[in-house]
Each structure stands twice: as structure tokens, then as C-alpha cells.
Amino acid sequence: MINGSISAPVKGDWRDELLRYFGVDPTASWTTNVWVWTAIAFLFAALAYLSTAQRSDKERYPHPLPPRSTLGLFETLEHCNSIHFHEWSLDLARNQGKIVEYNFWPLIRARVIAVNDPKVARKILENPESSKPREFYDFFDGLLGGTGFISEEGDRYKHPRKSVSIGISHSNMDDMLTKMHAVMDQWITDNLGKNQGDVSNIDITVEMEKATIQSIGKIAFGYDFSTEEIERTLHNIFKIADEFGRACEKNPVRKSPIGVFLWAAKREASLCVQDIRRLVQNVLEAHQKKSVDEQKKVIVLNELNTPGSFALVELAKNKDVQTRLRQELRSASADPTDKKRLVDNSLLKRVIRETMRLWPVAAGGGARVIPQDMVVTSSDGLGGERLMTIPKGTIAMMNSYPIMRDKDTFDRPDEWLPNRWECPSQDMNTAFFPFMVGRRSCPGQLLAMSESEVFLARLVMDYEWSLVKETQPEYNITLMIMGTILQAMKVG
Numbered sequence: 001m002i003n004g005s006i007s008a009p010v011k012g013d014w015r016d017e018l019l020r021y022f023g024v025d026p027t028a029s030w031t032t033n034v035w036v037w038t039a040i041a042f043l044f045a046a047l048a049y050l051s052t053a054q055r056s057d058k059e060r061y062p063h064p065l066p067p068r069s070t071l072g073l074f075e076t077l078e079h080c081n082s083i084h085f086h087e088w089s090l091d092l093a094r095n096q097g098k099i100v101e102y103n104f105w106p107l108i109r110a111r112v113i114a115v116n117d118p119k120v121a122r123k124i125l126e127n128p129e130s131s132k133p134r135e136f137y138d139f140f141d142g143l144l145g146g147t148g149f150i151s152e153e154g155d156r157y158k159h160p161r162k163s164v165s166i167g168i169s170h171s172n173m174d175d176m177l178t179k180m181h182a183v184m185d186q187w188i189t190d191n192l193g194k195n196q197g198d199v200s201n202i203d204i205t206v207e208m209e210k211a212t213i214q215s216i217g218k219i220a221f222g223y224d225f226s227t228e229e230i231e232r233t234l235h236n237i238f239k240i241a242d243e244f245g246r247a248c249e250k251n252p253v254r255k256s257p258i259g260v261f262l263w264a265a266k267r268e269a270s271l272c273v274q275d276i277r278r279l280v281q282n283v284l285e286a287h288q289k290k291s292v293d294e295q296k297k298v299i300v301l302n303e304l305n306t307p308g309s310f311a312l313v314e315l316a317k318n319k320d321v322q323t324r325l326r327q328e329l330r331s332a333s334a335d336p337t338d339k340k341r342l343v344d345n346s347l348l349k350r351v352i353r354e355t356m357r358l359w360p361v362a363a364g365g366g367a368r369v370i371p372q373d374m375v376v377t378s379s380d381g382l383g384g385e386r387l388m389t390i391p392k393g394t395i396a397m398m399n400s401y402p403i404m405r406d407k408d409t410f411d412r413p414d415e416w417l418p419n420r421w422e423c424p425s426q427d428m429n430t431a432f433f434p435f436m437v438g439r440r441s442c443p444g445q446l447l448a449m450s451e452s453e454v455f456l457a458r459l460v461m462d463y464e465w466s467l468v469k470e471t472q473p474e475y476n477i478t479l480m481i482m483g484t485i486l487q488a489m490k491v492g
């Protein structure tokens, strides 16, 4: 009989418990546990080595390194992939400092910092040796099947970037404007009233995105999207942005190849990617049959959203500016066929500039690898100035939203005041870069600016815009105001 022979688990003091936790039998002689003791000794030696390595790393630099954010890895991941990322990045810059280290270790081994000081950010971007970090753009690579026009450096990067630029060069400007007006004419006919007093309600983000897809197709690649293709592309873009832009970035398992087996939403988004790639391939094949192989690597998925929707919302809220803009537009183009004169209108330019400052579509901005140790001065969360070293190899993230709301540069930074651009200071101009700057800045900026000017001018000249339903901007690769409804009334 074994009755009474099963002993209760041995309970000792906490030291014995700890030893048992590591697999050591505290009652056995030390020679019995020699391998376990050796392993523990190695573990402590490694920890001691790592902490000295970290210290000597810090001692290597003449000035302190950027301070660490108070948030841990999981909170950082949560915020960086949230629809409120823009607000959080502003909060970080205002309350913890303009240059702060993120806690991404061990997911990203390099040091990752937010650089939301406009002057330092510009200096990093303008350095021709700073490169784009793969770690930050592999999301696009995943979508493109390994040929990212955003993440690539060297030879591979040159091809995709060149092929995006075909249709959007300065020399194409006249042609671009004519085509933009044609897209706008069609959009107005399809969506807005024809007689004075006619009223229509518009879901402004969705409609502007549709018009933008149509204009990019027509202007850059001479391609007419069908209504069905546009609807499908919009659906695909939103699904892709939700899955790859947010859900996968928060969860490394979902992001890995096995995520496709575990999450139905990831499978669906992958099909959307294939669909969009097929469409882009058609566009490019139609555009230039002779170099299809090279061109099919390109996908124009980025920034389809337009600053025009934010500008219309601000104008709907600021009727006095809207009325003045309409008057100026009408007097500037007494001759309605003189379409180019519209874009020279100065209030129009100020409205667009201020909208892009307050509501930068690419609110996340850009990221770069620092090519050599940099010594910079930046203000901390309490407003004090401090010198710091940004070590070579650091990944710097320049976020447009906090940079263009910098309190030390802009008066009343959170307000929409187009007239601040009547006579801007040097610092204001330095801090304004919604497309980033330098050799890897946005190649589509001319197209995007011209499109915003033409769209806005055409929409404000003959229609009065009022706010029916306002929603808060959300960040999902780009900043958007989904669900905001505006009313357009035809004016005489």
C-alpha cells in the first residue's frame, strides 16, 4: 500500500523556491547540480556584460543621448499603430521633448528616435547620405512582393522611383492642368447641382479620393478608370491599410507569414493586394507597353487622400475666408478659359499651405538612418535647451504632424489661420515640409499641389460649402476624415 507515501510538495524558504524555479534541487550536493549552476553563472555574466556594454556605449559620446520615452514596448506599438497616432506624437513632442527615444527593443534592434524639432529634422532629411530604413518600410515591400519604391536604396530604388516620376514631371505641367480640369468638370457634373440654389450632400473624403484616383490615372498614366475599378480600388486600399498598416504592425505573429493562416482578415487583405497589383499592372501596360517588366514594379497606392477635403472642411467652418476666396477666384479668372491663372491666386495658396500644415495628409512623415554621429540642440519637455548626440545608425522618425504644429515656430499652432502665410518668418518656412525634403522626398508633390489647387479653386468658385456632419481625423497610413459630410450649394 502506498497510502501516506505521497509527500506534499516540499516547501522551503524563498531561496529554496527560487533555486527550484531554476531547476536546482536545494537538498542535493552542489556537484549534482553543477550544470545548472554553470548555466546560471553564464546568465549572470551575460547580463553583467550587456549592462557594461550599454554603459560604455553611452560613455562613447560627448553629449547625452536622446532621452527615452516613458512608454514601454507594448504601449509604444499600440500608439504607433493607432488611429490617434498623430495626436499621440504631438503629445510626446510637447510633453516629453522634441527628440525622444522610442522603446522598440527587441523588435527593432537599432535605436529609434522621434525627431520633432523642425530644424534638426530638416538637417537630417537634407543630408544626402541619410538613407531610408528598411525596418520602417517593409510594410510596403510586403505589399509589393519585394520591390518597394519606398524602401529601396541603390540600383533597385532608382528604377521604381524613376518610373513613378514619368507622368508627374515639371515639363508635364500644362498637360496635367488641362487633364485635371477635365476630371473636375466630370466630377462636378456627376455630383453637384447645376442651377443656382441646388443643394447636394457630399461624403467629402470618399469623393475626393475617387476624384484623385481618376486624376492620377488620367494625368500621370493616361488611363481612364471605370467606376467599378475606382470603387474596388477604394475598398482595397481601406482593407489593406487596416490590415497591413495597423493590425499587422501591432502583432508580430500576425505580421509573419503564418499570420495568413491564422487571420481571415489578413487573407482577405492579401487578395486585395493582388487585385490592386493587377489593376496597376494594367494601368502601366496601357501607359508604356515597351518596358512593362520594369514598370509593373510600381504601385501608386500612397497618399491618394488629398488635402482638398480638409481644406473644404476648414472653409465650411470659416465662411468669411470662403467668401473672400470665392471673390478672389472670380476676379482672378474673369476669363473662365484662363485656367492657369486660378492657381496663381494667393489666398488659394495660403489656404492650401495652412491646411497642409495643420492637417498633413502624410502625418507620419518620413524616417531616415543617421549616417554619422550628429550633435544637436533640442528643447526638452520642460522647454529647456539641451545638447545631445544622435549616434550613427539611429533610425530617426520625422513626424509631420508635431513638426508643423511646433509651438516655438507657429503662433497659435493648433488653429487654422491661412493669413499667417502672408508674411511667413524664416523659421515657419523651415518647419513647413509636408512632403519631407531631400533626395528621397515625395516625387508626387507637384502633382499633389497642382491637384489640390485646381480642385479647390473649381469647387469654391461656384459652390458654397457648409458643414453637415463633422468627424474627427483618423490616421491610417494617411490622415483622413471619413464620414464628414459637406453640403454644396450652387451660387450665382
Ligand code: HEM
Pocket (backbone or CB within 6 Å): 132, 149, 150, 151, 161, 164, 168, 216, 220, 300, 302, 303, 305, 306, 307, 360, 361, 362, 365, 366, 367, 434, 435, 436, 437, 439, 440, 441, 442, 443, 444, 445, 447, 448, 449
Ligand atoms: C498631398 C499629397 C501627398 C503627400 C502629403 C505626400 C507625402 C509624402 C511623404 C511625406 C513621403 C515620404 C518622403 C520621405 O520619406 O522623405 C512621400 C513619399 C512618396 N510619395 Fe508622396 N505625397 C503625396 C502625394 C503623392 C502622389 C500624388 C504621388 C504619385 C503620383 C506620390 C508618390 C510618392 C512616392 C513614390 C514616394 C516614395 C519616395 C521615395 O521613397 O523615394 N505622393 N510622399
